[in-house]
Each structure stands twice: as C-alpha cells, then as structure tokens.
Amino acid sequence: MSDLKTGSLKNCYVVELPRIRAPEGSLTFIESLNHIPFAIRRTYYLYDVPGGATRGAHAHRNLCQLLIPVAGSFDVTLDDATDSQVWHLNRPYLGLLISPMVWRNLSNFSSGSVCLVLASELYDESDYIRDYHEFKSLQGRK
Numbered sequence: 441m442s443d444l445k446t447g448s449l450k451n452c453y454v455v456e457l458p459r460i461r462a463p464e465g466s467l468t469f470i471e472s473l474n475h476i477p478f479a480i481r482r483t484y485y486l487y488d489v490p491g492g493a494t495r496g497a498h499a500h501r502n503l504c505q506l507l508i509p510v511a512g513s514f515d516v517t518l519d520d521a522t523d524s525q526v527w528h529l530n531r532p533y534l535g536l537l538i539s540p541m542v543w544r545n546l547s548n549f550s551s552g553s554v555c556l557v558l559a560s561e562l563y564d565e566s567d568y569i570r571d572y573h574e575f576k577s578l579q580g581r582k
C-alpha cells in the first residue's frame with residue numbers, strides 16, 4: 441500500500457521515465473521508490489487486445505499502479521466520482537500513475553499495443569470495486 445493520498449484525480453499524473461538514447465536504440469528503466477512512489481510487488485501486461493475492446497471498468501481500494509505503453513498506444517479515462525480526464529498514452533518513456541480509489545477505463549488500443557503495469561500490491565480480487573454505484577457511494581457521491 442502506498443502512502444499516496446487516495447481517491448482524487450489530483451494524485452494521478454504522468455511520470456517521465458529516464459531514457460537512454462543511442463544509435464542502437466533506446467532504453468528506459470524504472471526503480472521502485474525512485475521514479476515511482478511505491479515498491480513494485482507485481483508486474484503484468486495487456487497485449488493482443490482486439491480492436492474496439494475496452495479493459496478496466498473498476499477501481500481499486502488500495503492498489504497504486506503505473507501504466508506504460510511499451511508498444512503502440514491506448515487511452516485511459518480516469519474518474520474520481522467528481523471529475524474525469526482522458527490520457528492518450530503513446531510514448532514508452534511516459535507512464536501514467538493511478539492512485540487508489542480512481543475508476544479507470546482503457547480503450548482505443550492500437551494494433552499490437554502492449555500496456556505494461558507496475559503494481560504496488562499482489563493480485564487480490566477483494567481490492568476491486570467493480571460496481572460504479574458502489575464506487576460513487578464510497579467516494580461520498582450518490
């Protein structure tokens with residue numbers, strides 16, 4: 441569990457990661473608690489996403505994550521039950537940090553895109569809020 445303030449879009453932001461550029465290609469690296477404000481306990485990635493598919497449609501109670509478009513592009517819509525904002529992610533050195541208690545939808549995946557996710561916690565289904573009305577209620581919005 442990170443110590444980020446939770447439940448607000450104000451705590452979600454783009455992280456510019458280090459980029460080592462060379463004629464042979466580029467390299468980006470990420471260090472726990474240095475480039476991101478949490479220790480990485482899990483890594484997973486989304487790939488082979490068919491055109492028109494959407495992912496997400498939930499919030500997490502305690503999980504903090506960094507989403508990185510390591511290939512291709514996709515859109516991330518975040519909603520804290522008061523405001524919503526869309527990010528178009530299309531650079532492998534720019535990740536989107538998502539704090540707990542923020543509803544997310546991922547869409548517009550380009551062909552061959554890969555979304556790498558660094559997560560602050562192990563997988564735990566009880567951390568998910570999959571009902572938007574419950575999410576709004578927990579956020580103090582009816």
Ligand code: T46
Pocket residue numbers: 482484486495496497500505507544546555557563
């Ligand atoms: C988010 C986006 C980017 C596991 O067994 N282990 C795991 O670590 C994960 C992430 C998922 N699963 C299982 C649970 C479900 O049966 O895989 C299935 C799909 O998982 P989920 O509904 O979490 O998938 P997405 O792609 O809709 O959402 C995930 C993250 O949960 C979410 O926080 O931001 O990827």
